[in-house]
Amino acid sequence: MSRANVRATCEAAGMEFPCWFSGYSNACDGKYWGPECIRFDDGGVSCRVFEVLSNKMCGDLSFACCNRLDDVFVYLATTNFVDSVDSTSGIDADTCTWGMQGGYFYDKYALCADRNxxxxxxxxxxxxxxxxxxxxxxxxxxxxxxxxxxxxxxx
CATH class of the missing domain: 2.10.25.10 (Laminin)
Incomplete structure (x- = not known):
């Protein structure tokens, strides 16, 4: 689940991709968001896309344990957060683990978003x-x- 895999998967489906951070405000940009990623309103929940989704889909911010996000990887706009080869971060809800480096995993899901x-x-x-x-x-x-x-x- 390299960064290129996530991007190619989303683009092949005619979709775009969010980054680790929402990019909605200056506080949510930084090294975890880039201009190639979509911006979205985090609704005051969190800058982290997985926390926002966990709040909506599982009713809390414990995104690492949200079963609906199991095996999902998100694009990282930076190479500073994880290994520069993969630059994606994923969740294993079965073990409540987050921050899984994408370069070590295959056949997982890319987090994509449809633009309206x-x-x-x-x-x-x-x-x-x-x-x-x-x-x-x-x-x-x-x-x-x-x-x-x-x-x-x-x-």
């Missing part, structure tokens, strides 16, 4: 529906095209 493309308002005259890795537009009457930006000829 509808936030960019791509549908000129219609309603946007977000999909994994994309979006679709439902056009208003009289409009067509992928982005509802082509006026249809009236008959």
């Amino acid at each position: 493309e509808c936030l960019d308002s791509p549908c000129a005259h219609g309603t946007c529906t977000d999909t994994i890795g994309g979006y679709t537009c439902g056009c208003s009457n009289g409009w067509g095209g992928a982005n509802c930006n082509q006026e249809l000829a009236s008959s």
